[in-house]
Amino acid sequence: MDHVDKFGASRYAVQDLQLFRDTDIPAVKPALANCEVVRVARGEQILDTVRARLYIVLSGALGVAGETAMGDATIDRILPGESAGAESVLDDAADLTTMTALEDTELLVIESDVLWTLIDENNGVARNLLRLLSFRIRAANALLRRRQKLGQFYRELSLNDGLTGLYNRAWLADMLPKLVGRARQDGTPLSLVMVDLDHFKGFNDSHGHLIGDHALTVAASVIKNALRPSDFAVRYGGEEMMALLPNTGLPAALMVAERLCTRMRDAVVFTDMRQPLPHITGSFGVAALRPDQDELKLIEAADAALYRAKEAGRNRICT
Numbered sequence: 514m515d516h517v518d519k520f521g522a523s524r525y526a527v528q529d530l531q532l533f534r535d536t537d538i539p540a541v542k543p544a545l546a547n548c549e550v551v552r553v554a555r556g557e558q559i560l561d562t563v564r565a566r567l568y569i570v571l572s573g574a575l576g577v578a579g580e581t582a583m584g585d586a587t588i589d590r591i592l593p594g595e596s597a598g599a600e601s602v603l604d605d606a607a608d609l610t611t612m613t614a615l616e617d618t619e620l621l622v623i624e625s626d627v628l629w630t631l632i633d634e635n636n637g638v639a640r641n642l643l644r645l646l647s648f649r650i651r652a653a654n655a656l657l658r659r660r661q662k663l664g665q666f667y668r669e670l671s672l673n674d675g676l677t678g679l680y681n682r683a684w685l686a687d688m689l690p691k692l693v694g695r696a697r698q699d700g701t702p703l704s705l706v707m708v709d710l711d712h713f714k715g716f717n718d719s720h721g722h723l724i725g726d727h728a729l730t731v732a733a734s735v736i737k738n739a740l741r742p743s744d745f746a747v748r749y750g751g752e753e754m755m756a757l758l759p760n761t762g763l764p765a766a767l768m769v770a771e772r773l774c775t776r777m778r779d780a781v782v783f784t785d786m787r788q789p790l791p792h793i794t795g796s797f798g799v800a801a802l803r804p805d806q807d808e809l810k811l812i813e814a815a816d817a818a819l820y821r822a823k824e825a826g827r828n829r830i831c832t
Contacts, residue, residue, distance in 0.1 A: 574614070599645065
C-alpha cells in the first residue's frame with residue numbers, strides 16, 4: 514500500500530479513523546504503508562492466538578465477544594472507523610477474544626510493533642488510544658451498573674411476595690436468624706406478631722378469589738403502614754402474615770398488635786360499597802424472644818398465642 518489516504522475499497526481516509534483523528538497525518542502514513550488490509554466474509558471468525566494486533570474496521574461490522582465481571586457474555590459491535598484488539602497490544606499478549614464478521618468486513622491490521630511506533634512518535638495517536646480505552650471502560654462500567662441493578666431487582670423480587678409486596682418465607686428464613694443473633698449479641702429485645710385473617714376461606718367462597726386477593730393486599734397495607742421503618746412485615750403463607758419488631762419488648766409489641774387489630778377492623782375492602790372489615794378481622798399472637806429460644810421457637814410461641822386468640826373467639830390478641 515502506497516502513502517495514500519484510503520485503504521482498500523474503503524471510503525475512509527486516515528483522518529476518518531478514530532485512532533488517527535486530529536493527528537499529524539503525514540507522519541502517520543509511512544508507518545501504515547505496509548499494514549495489511551484483509552477481507553472477512555460474513556460469519557467468519559478471526560482467531561489470532563499468536564500475535565497481538567490492532568484491527569480497524571474499514572467497512573462492514575465486527576462482533577467481539579466479551580464477558581462482564583458478573584460472568585455474563587456480551588457482544589460489542591465494532592463499526593467502521595472503530596478498532597478492536599488495543600488491549601492485547603498494550604498487554605503484549607495474543608487476543609483470545611472471539612471476533613466474528615457480522616457482515617462482509619474489511620479490516621486494516623496493525624501489528625503491535627507498528628502501533629507502538631505510532632504511539633511513541635505521535636502524541637495524537639497516544640491521546641486517541643487513551644480516549645478510546647477510557648470510553649470502553651466507562652461503557653463497561655455502565656453496563657455493569659445496569660446489570661447490578663437488574664440483579665438487585667430480581668433478588669428483591671425473589672424475597673418479596675408477588676401479591677402483597679411483603680417479605681416472603683425465603684426472606685424470613687434468611688433474616689430471622691440474623692435478627693435473633695443480633696438481639697442476642699446486643700442484648701436487645703425482639704418481638705413477633707403473628708396475624709391470621711379470620712374466616713378467610715368463607716370470605717373467598719362468598720366474594721371470589723379476586724376480591725379475596727384484594728382483601729389480602731388491603732390487610733398487608735394495614736400491617737405495613739402501621740410499622741416503624743425498622744420493623745418488617747412478612748407474608749408467612751396464605752392469609753397468615755407477621756410483623757417482626759426489633760428492639761421491642763412484649764408490652765410495646767402488644768401495643769403494636771392493638772393498633773393493627775383496630776386498623777384491620779376499620780380497613781375498607783369494598784371501596785365502591787364502603788363495606789369495611791369485619792368481613793375480615795384478624796387474630797393476633799404476640800411473642801417476645803426468650804433466652805432459651807431460637808428463631809423457630811419464637812415462631813412456635815407466636816403461633817401458639819395465635820391459636821389461643823382463635824380459640825377465644827378471634828378478632829383479638831393473645832400472648
